[in-house]
Amino acid sequence: MLKMDFKNASNTALVLANLIPLIGVVFYGWDAVLVLALFWIENLIIGAFNVIKMASVVIYHRSWGKAGLAFFFIIHFGLFWTIHGIILWDILGFNSVDPNIVFNTNLHRALDLPAEGAAIMVSFIKLHSPIIWLGLCGLIMSHLVSFIEHFLLRGEIFNKDVNVLMSEPYKNVVALHVGLLGGAFLLNYFESPIWSLAIIVLLKMLYDARASVAHTP
Numbered sequence: 001m002l003k004m005d006f007k008n009a010s011n012t013a014l015v016l017a018n019l020i021p022l023i024g025v026v027f028y029g030w031d032a033v034l035v036l037a038l039f040w041i042e043n044l045i046i047g048a049f050n051v052i053k054m055a056s057v058v059i060y061h062r063s064w065g066k067a068g069l070a071f072f073f074i075i076h077f078g079l080f081w082t083i084h085g086i087i088l089w090d091i092l093g094f095n096s097v098d099p100n101i102v103f104n105t106n107l108h109r110a111l112d113l114p115a116e117g118a119a120i121m122v123s124f125i126k127l128h129s130p131i132i133w134l135g136l137c138g139l140i141m142s143h144l145v146s147f148i149e150h151f152l153l154r155g156e157i158f159n160k161d162v163n164v165l166m167s168e169p170y171k172n173v174v175a176l177h178v179g180l181l182g183g184a185f186l187l188n189y190f191e192s193p194i195w196s197l198a199i200i201v202l203l204k205m206l207y208d209a210r211a212s213v214a215h216t217p
Contacts, residue, residue: 009145009149010145010146010148010149010150013141013142013145013146014142014145014146014208015205016138016142017138017139017141017142018142018201018204018205018208019205020134020135020138021034021035021038021039021135021201022198022201022202022205024131024134024135025198025201026198028131030131032092033092033124033127033128034127034128034131034132034135035200035201036088036092037088037124037125037127037128037132038132038135038136038139039176039204040081040084040085040088040124041121041124041125041136041139042139042176043081043084043173043176044081044121045136045139045140045143046143046169046172046173047073047074047077047078047081047169047173049143049144049147050073050077050165050168050169051070051073051074052147053147053151053156053157053160053165054069054070054073054162054165054166055067055070056151056157057157057160057161057162057165058070058162060157060158063162066162066163069162069163069166070162072166073166077169077170078114078117079113079114080173081117081173082113082114082116082117082118082120083113083117085117085120085121086116086117086120089120089123094123097116097119097120097123098119099111099112099115099116099118099119102119102122102123103115103118103119103122176204179200179203179204
């Protein structure tokens, strides 16, 4: 009798989420902009799930004094992600984005930087909609399944500390950021042939698999 193991579901979701862009590149002509944008936006998904984890730990342990760390993480990680997006957008050869035009409003100057990051994400999505949603939905589902398995079912919510969660995403995200920017330079140099895009997706898949194994007790 086949035994249902949620760990298998988590690993399967990870593989399927990464297979979507690989299949897109090899068989459906997905270009460098779509692939790199997809993986950049994934970093925001990682950050969003981490905020949920931090808030859950604060509420469960009633450690209200550490709630400020969650807000600090949102600001710090958000700026980190935004700056990377701006660099990626520039490397890919696009003109600068005006958030006021994208969102059809007049934003306060203090919001210029985060608004530019959001505007770049919206521009990436508009540029490749609706196909980019296929990849994004796969990535969201993968991280959701991992969240349920590790954080909820394996009990990380009971023993994780907010201070640990504060720095945890950067271990993977920094490597992905460096890889994406390096990949963008290489793709520009080689003019985005299918083989180079496929290699980037495969390397990303292997990195995710390695991180998943390291995460499993």
